[in-house]
Amino acid sequence: MKSYWINKKEENTKLIVFFNGWGMNETPFKHLKCEDYDVLVAHDYSNLDFNFSEFDLLKYKEKNLIAWSMGVYVSNLFFDSLNNFDKKIAINGTNKMIDNAFGIPKKIYDITIKLFCEKTCEKFIQNMFENEKIPPEITITRTLESLKQELVVLKNLKIENELAFDLAIISQNDKIVPSQNQLAFWENKTIIKKINSSHCPFGLYSKWTDLLC
Numbered sequence: 215m216k217s218y219w220i221n222k223k224e225e226n227t228k229l230i231v232f233f234n235g236w237g238m239n240e241t242p243f244k245h246l247k248c249e250d251y252d253v254l255v256a257h258d259y260s261n262l263d264f265n266f267s268e269f270d271l272l273k274y275k276e277k278n279l280i281a282w283s284m285g286v287y288v289s290n291l292f293f294d295s296l297n298n299f300d301k302k303i304a305i306n307g308t309n310k311m312i313d314n315a316f317g318i319p320k321k322i323y324d325i326t327i328k329l330f331c332e333k334t335c336e337k338f339i340q341n342m343f344e345n346e347k348i349p350p351e352i353t354i355t356r357t358l359e360s361l362k363q364e365l366v367v368l369k370n371l372k373i374e375n376e377l378a379f380d381l382a383i384i385s386q387n388d389k390i391v392p393s394q395n396q397l398a399f400w401e402n403k404t405i406i407k408k409i410n411s412s413h414c415p416f417g418l419y420s421k422w423t424d425l426l427c
Contacts, residue, residue, distance in 0.1 A: 215264040215288075217256050221248035229254065229274040230422050231296070233285025235307075235414075236368070237335070237361050242414050247421045258356070259288050260364040262371070266295040276300050279377075280425050283390065283413065284368055286379075287311035293375040301426055304379040306388050306413050308399040312369060316399035318391055323369065330362045341389040342414040379404050383425070385411040 220240075228250060232243075234257035254269065271277060279302040281289040286307030289296060296302065311317040326334060335358075382400040386393055390413040400406050411418055419425060 215256055215262055216258040217254060217264070220253040220255060222252045223250075226250055226252045227274055228252070228276040228278075229271065230278045230280055230426075231256065231299075232422075233257075233279070233281040233289045235283030235285055236364060237338070237356065239355055243416045246416065246419060246424075249421060249423060251422055253422060256285070256288075258360075258364065259284065260360050260367055262288070262291060262367060264292070266292060271295070278426055279303065280422070281305065281307060281379075283307045284311055287317075287368065287371065287373070290373045290375065290377050291371070293377060296377060297375075301381070302377055302379045303381050303383065303425055304400075304404075305383045305415065305425070306385050306391055306396065308382075308391070308396055309373060309376045310399060311391070313395070316395050318395075323365075327362065327365050327369070330358065330365065332358065335361065338390070341412075343412045381405050381407060383407050383409060383415070385409055385413060385415050387411060388413045 230251050230253045232253060232255045234255060236259065238257060240255065256264065277299045279289060279296050279299045282305040284307060286304045287309060290309055308317050312320055312323050314320055382396065382404050384393055384396045384406060386408055397406065409415055409418065
C-alpha cells in the first residue's frame with residue numbers, strides 16, 4: 215500500500231485519512247479544498263503492508279476517516295488505528311465488498327479477474343460515471359499486472375474487526391457496487407445518505423469537509 219499527503223502543514227491540528235478506491239490516483243478528488251486539514255491518502259492495494267505508526271497522528275486534535283469504494287473494505291484492516299477517530303465516513307462501499315448480498319457479486323468479481331485487460335479498465339471508468347461526463351484526466355496509470363494483482367489481493371482479504379462507520383453515502387446510480395446491496399448492508403448499522411450520483415460522486419463536492427456532514 216502507498217500513501218501521500220495533501221496540504222500537510224505544521225500548524226494544522228485536524229486530519230482526514232482517505233482510503234482511495236481500486237486502481238485510482240488523485241484525479242477524482244484533486245479539486246477538493248482542504249482548508250485547514252491535513253489529508254493523508256492511502257491507495258494501491260496490490261500490497262497491504264502499511265504502518266500507521268510511522269505517522270504522528272497524536273498531534274491531531276480532530277481525526278476523520280473517509281473511505282471510498284474498496285477503500286471502505288481495506289480500512290477495516292487498520293481497525294486499531296482508526297477505530298477511535300472522531301468521524302468515519304463510507305462512500306459507495308461496505309465492509310463486505312465481495313458479497314452477493316452486500317457488495318459486488320462474487321461471480322462478477324471473479325469474471326473481472328479472469329478476463330482482466332485494458333478494455334476492462336476502460337469499462338470500469340465508464341461505469342464509475344454512468345451517464346455523466348468523464349473528466350479527461352481520469353485515467354488508469356498503473357500496469358495491468360499491478361491492477362490485476364490488486365483485485366486478487368482484495369479477493370483474498372480477510373477482515374477480523376469491522377469499523378463502525380458514522381455515515382454511509384450511497385449513490386443511487388452506482389454501477390460498480392449495486393446501490394441495493396449497499397443499502398442492505400448499512401441498514402440498521404449507521405446513518406444513510408442517498409445521493410443522486412454515480413460510483414464516483416466527488417464532482418458534487420468542493421471541499422473535503424463537505425463529505426464529513
